[in-house]
Amino acid sequence: xxxxxxxxxxxxLIAVIEQLQARIAxxxxxxxxxxxxxxxxxxxxxxxxxxxxxxxxNVAELTAAMANLKETLDEFQRRFFxxxxxxxxxxxxxxxxxxxxxxxxxxxxxxxxxxxxxPKRCRDDIYAALPVNEVKIPVxxxxxxxxxxxxxxxxxxxxxxREELRMIPAKFFRAKLMAETMxxxxxxEEDDATIVTAEVPKALLPHSxxxxxxxxxxxYQKSGLHIPFYRQEHEWEQKGCPLPRETAANWYNTCALEYxxxxxxxxxxxxxxxxxxxxxxxxxxxxxxKGKTATSESYMFIYTTGSDGLPPMTLYDYCSSRHGYHAxxxxxxxNGKAHCDGYQGYLQLExxxxxxxxxxxxxxFFEAVPANRKRKLRLLDINSEQEIPEPDTEQLDDPGxxxxxxxxxYCNRLFYLERKYKDLTPDERKTKRLETEPQIWASFWxxxxxxxxxxxxxxxxxxxxxxxxxDKLMNYLQDGRCEISNNRAERKAKVYATGRKNFLxxxxxxxxxxxxxxxxxxxxxxxxxxxxxxxxxTLLLYMPDYKNEPAGxxxxxxxxxxxxxxxxxxxxxxxxxxxxxxxxxxxxx
Numbered sequence: 001x002x003x004x005x006x007x008x009x010x011x012x013l014i015a016v017i018e019q020l021q022a023r024i025a026x027x028x029x030x031x032x033x034x035x036x037x038x039x040x041x042x043x044x045x046x047x048x049x050x051x052x053x054x055x056x057x058n059v060a061e062l063t064a065a066m067a068n069l070k071e072t073l074d075e076f077q078r079r080f081f082x083x084x085x086x087x088x089x090x091x092x093x094x095x096x097x098x099x100x101x102x103x104x105x106x107x108x109x110x111x112x113x114x115x116x117x118x119p120k121r122c123r124d125d126i127y128a129a130l131p132v133n134e135v136k137i138p139v140x141x142x143x144x145x146x147x148x149x150x151x152x153x154x155x156x157x158x159x160x161x162r163e164e165l166r167m168i169p170a171k172f173f174r175a176k177l178m179a180e181t182m183x184x185x186x187x188x189e190e191d192d193a194t195i196v197t198a199e200v201p202k203a204l205l206p207h208s209x210x211x212x213x214x215x216x217x218x219x220y221q222k223s224g225l226h227i228p229f230y231r232q233e234h235e236w237e238q239k240g241c242p243l244p245r246e247t248a249a250n251w252y253n254t255c256a257l258e259y260x261x262x263x264x265x266x267x268x269x270x271x272x273x274x275x276x277x278x279x280x281x282x283x284x285x286x287x288x289x290k291g292k293t294a295t296s297e298s299y300m301f302i303y304t305t306g307s308d309g310l311p312p313m314t315l316y317d318y319c320s321s322r323h324g325y326h327a328x329x330x331x332x333x334x335n336g337k338a339h340c341d342g343y344q345g346y347l348q349l350e351x352x353x354x355x356x357x358x359x360x361x362x363x364x365f366f367e368a369v370p371a372n373r374k375r376k377l378r379l380l381d382i383n384s385e386q387e388i389p390e391p392d393t394e395q396l397d398d399p400g401x402x403x404x405x406x407x408x409x410y411c412n413r414l415f416y417l418e419r420k421y422k423d424l425t426p427d428e429r430k431t432k433r434l435e436t437e438p439q440i441w442a443s444f445w446x447x448x449x450x451x452x453x454x455x456x457x458x459x460x461x462x463x464x465x466x467x468x469x470x471d472k473l474m475n476y477l478q479d480g481r482c483e484i485s486n487n488r489a490e491r492k493a494k495v496y497a498t499g500r501k502n503f504l505x506x507x508x509x510x511x512x513x514x515x516x517x518x519x520x521x522x523x524x525x526x527x528x529x530x531x532x533x534x535x536x537x538t539l540l541l542y543m544p545d546y547k548n549e550p551a552g553x554x555x556x557x558x559x560x561x562x563x564x565x566x567x568x569x570x571x572x573x574x575x576x577x578x579x580x581x582x583x584x585x586x587x588x589x
Contacts, residue, residue, distance in 0.1 A: 064454040071458050074371040127165070129570055134158075172241040175211070177201075177579070201578035202544045204259075210251050212540040213573045218248045219256070220533050223518040226499040249511065256514035259543035264517045266553050267313050267524065268330075275336035276306035276481045278489035281322060281343070282497055285505040286512050289320060300516065301326060302492045304523075306339065307426075308481050311559040312527040314492050316516040318509070324348035337479055339486040342469055356472035357486035358411055364462035365407030377408050381487050382419045390416055396447075403451055403459055407466075410444045418484045426480030433477050441474055495523060521558075525567070528558040535567045541576070542584050555584050 136158055144153045177200055184194035204210050221227040227235075229245035229252075236243040271277070281301045287294045299322045304314040319326040324345025331338075335351040341360050359381065366379060380388045391412040395401045401409075417436055421429045448467065453460035466473065476482040496519060506512040518536075525535040539556055546552025555562045562584065566576070576582075 061455070064456050067454050068456050068458075071368075077371065123163075130165075170217075170239060172214075172239060204540060204544060205251065205254060208251075210255075212537055212578060214243075215251045215255050215540055216533060216537040216573075218243075218252050219518050219536055220522075222248075222252060222503075223499065223515060224522050224532055226502045228503040231502075249507070252518070253508075253510050253514040255540060256517045257510060259547055260517050260521060260539060262543070262547050262553050263539060263556060264315070264520055266557060267520065268315055271303060271305065271313060271315055272331055272334040274305050274308060274310065274334070276308045276339075276479070277331075277334065277336065278304045278306055278339040278483075278486055278492075279327065279346070280341065280486065280489035280493045281319075282493040282500075284318070284496075284500060284512065286320075286507075286509055287505055288508050290509065292320065297322075298512070299326075300493075300496055300512075301330065302489055302496070303330065304489050304492050306337075306481060306483065306488065312524070313520075313558070314523040314527065315520045316492075316496065316523075318506075318512040318516045320509075337475070337482055339476075339483060339489065341486060342465060353475055353478070354472050355475045355482055355486075356469040357490075358414060358473055359485035359487055359490075361462070361466045361469070361473060362408055362411035362415075364458070364465050365404050365411065368404030368458040368462050369402060369408065370404075373402065373405060377405065378412075379408070380412075380415065381485060382415060382422050382483070383487070388412070388416050388419045403453070404462070406447065407462060410440065410447070413440055414484060424480075428480070430477070430480035433480070437477065445470070492523060495519070525558050530558055530563065530567045531569060531571060533571050534569070534573075535563065537571075537573055537576075538563065538567055541578060541581050546584060552584055 139153070145151070146153060179198040179200050181198075182196045187194040204212055204215060218229075218232065221232050221235075222229065229248045232248055233243060233245045236248075279302060281299050283297050284300045285295075286292075286298050289296065289298065292298075299319050301317040301319055302314065303317065305312050317326070317330050322343075322345060324343075325348060327346060328348050328350075331349060331352070337353045337355055338346070338349065339355045339357065340346045341357050346354055359379075362379060366374065366377060369377060378389070380386060382388070391409050393409065393413060395409055396406055414437060417433075417440075421432045424432065448463055451459070451463055453463055476484050499515075499519075506515060521536065521539070522532050525532045535558065542552065542556060546556070554560065557563065562582075566582065
């Protein structure tokens with residue numbers, strides 16, 4: 001008998017192989033499941049990383065939003081509960097003592113020179129131009145007899161006791177113009193009637209009681225003193241001369257568009273020939289504007305001359321929108337240098353070098369300063385009455401100083417230097433600028449490249465504004481007549497905004513155009529040192545006769561010798577009247 005049965009061995013081997021194959025299959029399944037688990041694990045890790053990244057992004061956005069909301073809240077708290085600018089330093093110190101807070105530490109500043117204040121003028125100097133009326137007060141009859149002996153007292157003289165200012169409110173009267181008529185007696189005897197009638201001045205407004213003095217009063221009150229027509233109506237009523245607001249508005253608009261517009265156009269023709277301008281725009285509202293609703297917004301553009309040594313002038317231009325083509329149309333023929341803010345519409349101007357305002361950039365950095373630290377900063381212009389202190393540049397290396405404060409310090413350093421150079425000639429100013437200011441600008445841009453402000457924060461707004469206007473902010477260095485800020489035009493825009501707070505809106509487009517004309521002439525007259533009231537009155541005296549004569553219009557410009565002679569003193573509408581006025585062209589051939 002054989003030791004091994006071949007068939008049995010084969011069966012055993014087959015069974016063992018099958019078992020091994022089964023085990024291998026199980027192991028393959030196990031390995032496959034492990035691979036699946038590994039893949040699942042990798043997927044979970046990727047999902048986890050995505051979720052973490054998303055959460056980090058959300059946290060960053062929420063942090064930025066929280067910072068922005070905190071800035072907004074601080075600004076509201078400052079406006080509603082902050083210390084007003086009228087509060088004195090002593091009052092602030094008293095508050096610190098009452099609340100128990102630690103006093104603010106003193107900060108040492110560098111010494112700087114200060115111009116001596118002008119001596120105060122005495123009363124005689126201030127009122128030297130006013131007439132003096134002696135008011136003689138007699139001794140009462142009961143005191144003209146001596147109380148001791150009963151003799152009659154003799155006049156000894158008058159003793160000055162005091163001097164006071166008195167006024168007579170405006171009085172209205174009806175001027176009935178009567179032309180003298182003359183005839184020749186000799187011709188009359190020969191039955192030939194020769195009659196001569198005196199020439200009467202043209203009526204300012206036909207079939208209307210309006211005169212040069214009354215229309216000037218309406219214009220000056222509306223655009224010079226910012227008194228709207230409805231308030232004028234009450235004032236005229238009190239003076240015994242009823243003047244409905246509709247009539248006053250009609251006088252204002254008609255005379256401005258008919259008589260003052262030629263002067264405005266003559267100024268406009270000279271404005272575009274200048275080489276340095278400042279411009280700005282401010283919103284206005286016109287109720288009855290063609291193609292627009294009453295609540296829609298229109299704009300008043302402002303153009304004013306710079307420090308070029310020529311007579312100053314300012315022109316306001318009413319426009320139905322803020323589109324840049326309005327500036328393009330108004331400045332047709334101008335190819336000089338124009339100061340402006342960051343409004344993109346001005347980029348449409350061709351052959352014009354734009355100079356962006358550093359005061360705007362500084363203001364945005366100031367807004368990024370925490371509310372509790374703004375009190376230490378001062379934003380002064382080169383033309384401010386108060387002297388600009390020299391900024392402490394050592395604070396730029398102080399880690400405790402916020403980026404917003406550093407931005408303000410850089411800007412203040414430039415304003416400080418500009419204040420020192422403002423009395424120099426344009427060439428000298430340019431030379432000084434190029435010696436000192438480019439280094440400050442280079443440090444400023446280098447510092448800004450290191451910043452990484454939170455998205456949507458006020459600091460990001462300030463940084464973006466400055467970087468977006470990198471070249472335009474520095475263009476003033478090219479010409480000594482240019483300025484570092486556009487505050488010159490900003491102040492003119494504020495003049496209109498002050499009036500807008502009172503009259504709120506214009507009723508018609510003609511009213512808006514008339515306001516732009518009158519306000520332009522008032523501001524230009526004021527800038528040239530004229531008596532504004534007398535200038536408007538003089539224009540209305542002569543323009544009915546000379547509105548179509550270039551020679552007459554030239555004589556009525558604010559810097560002409562005729563206007564300087566007759567509009568530089570005090571108001572006089574009593575001696576200078578339509579029928580008794582100097583000859584406009586007597587000294588001009």
